Amino acid sequence: MPARGATARTDSHQPGLPRGNNFTAPKRHRATLSVDGVIRILTYNVRSIRAHIVEIKKMSVEWLSREVDILVFTESWLKSGDETPRLPGYVEAGRKDRSENWGSKEGRGGGVLIYVRDRMGYSIDQIDYNRGTIHEGIDFLSINIRRGGKRRIQLVGVYVPPNLSDEVWEEQILDWNIRSNEKGALVIAGDINSHGSWSSMSTVAGDRIEEWCVTKGIEILNDPVIPTRIATTTNSMGDRIIQLSSPDVIMVKTADAINSMWESFPEESCGSDHITIQINLLWSDKTNLGHVKYRKKWKLKKADWDLFRERLRVYCVDSMKDGGRYQNAQELYDLLESNIKSALIEAVPRTTRAREYIWWTDEVEGAVKTRREALKKFRESGLEEDGDIYEQARGGE
Template sequence: MTNIIQWNCRGLKINLLELTLLVQSFLPIAFCLQETHLKESDNVSLKGYNMYSTFSKVDERAAGGSSIFVKDNVIHSTVQLTNGSASSCNSFIIRQNNYIMFDNIFHPNSIIDKAKLKNLTDQLPSPFILMGDFNAHNPLWGSKTHNAKGKIIEDFVSQEGLCIFNDGSNTYLHPGNGSYSSIDITICDPSLLLDYSWRVHDDLCGSDHFPIVLEHLFTSAQQRVPRWKLDKADWSLFENLCQAELQSKMFETVHDPILTFNTVLTSIADRPRQILDIPANHGLITLVIKP
């Protein structure tokens, strides 16, 4: 479970079942949702997840809003921000390896204030990821046209030395004319760009925005557990070296005999074959990485 899902769900209550299906498909550790259309009095939950929400309304009607769901067994904490850059913005720190700061944004059809964006990122611990529906068009992330917000975000990303995960895929289907565009953006600190894969889900899941899946890419050493390849060991040579180097008298004066024993034993098993002057296909115990 290393996935983060970013999605403008266009109504959390009506698409709550779709959210549970996304859990089954991707096992995400967190969701960053925009346009949840929730009131503070709404009783909404997702089994196995903690929920954090912001609320907004137009003429007493719930509109906009954003929510973050974090798996209940994942260490995390919320972050309080001042003078946010969007009508709905919430943030949390998730402990994955060290930590990653995620900021969830929904920005309606109004001009983005670059100063507020700068103020936002100045408050975020590094490294951070900004994800959300910015309603911004720019060929830099796959749109066919420019708009004012797209230019502002392009300038901001360039000036702050940030990176964009988007690969040009469409993220939004206009319900009126059936046209596609890319207005959902995932921005990150440069140190995180190669740590994640970014892809658009192939199902709208009841919204007019496609869910976006951000998957953490572990190194092979983190993904797999090293194990001894015992069936390929030269046990006769290993036994002889143990008899020669593991003498009882060597443990009489050491502070930690068990540690000393383990260290010597492992060093024998790891002994480079070229030092022992034996054929390359012949050795002691090989340490291999297995799935």
């Protein structure tokens, strides 16, 4: 019998979890940690935890200082026989390695690894899905989190490899039968390598995931203008360019979205080109996370683009009749932006119910306003000192 918090490797099959010895999980972990009314869950695509373990250990001290309760690492790149790295203040709650029967590099890549704060209560749970059709390249791991008499939270860590086709994703998502209608909260965190309204781009798989979320009553909390991956690549001309995307997501039940706050921490790079993101979720409905902003979502699939082009043309022609009064490129940019928004309002419908952005607090709004004003001034002047002020504003968000 392993000690409390130790890892026990098992070959016996648990319903809903992959067969074989690439899954590890400790026994139940008794809760002795005094906690507040909020649980903090962080997810990060680490792209090999062993390669970046020194940076991860240093960063775990920072995570402890802001009381992060759970760490969900994707692309752990651990294989059967590898020892799970130890992190100060955290214990392993569960681990799912990439199957060595899948992929061209003998199981390299993939994997999900979950840590919890030491002395925090949890138990291993199963994921209920159709084992006959789920692709073995998709890594799932689920645990139950409990704190005394407070409600249970089912946490699901997931990693989906990028080379799965949209057709495979469409088929698999239909069988991903997370028990979202049960009592208690549900949090899904990880890298799904798909894009939709939460990202700067859209894919067929992402559209299907959004349909699935609506059916299951689940909300993706990501901010669509904040990327979770910043990568550099080279275009066909040989120029180095920056690619921004959001494959990493955190999802909760729609009913829990009002009690959740989503955050990103781009400064917490630990060697990967992904960004750590975090959710602060209330255990109790009595606590209030603060002021909530509401934004309506554009229904782009129902847009009348012919009307949009016509209205934009009319607005631009009317604006240029008095074009002589615009002094610089910034004023022309603001005018074009205003014309585009006006044309969008006329040609693209929006949701009737405002989508709740819990993370959009007054503090966040103030930081964004400061950044925008700094960018506007830098565009107008082109001075190096104004550029430095803009960079400082970006770093302060």
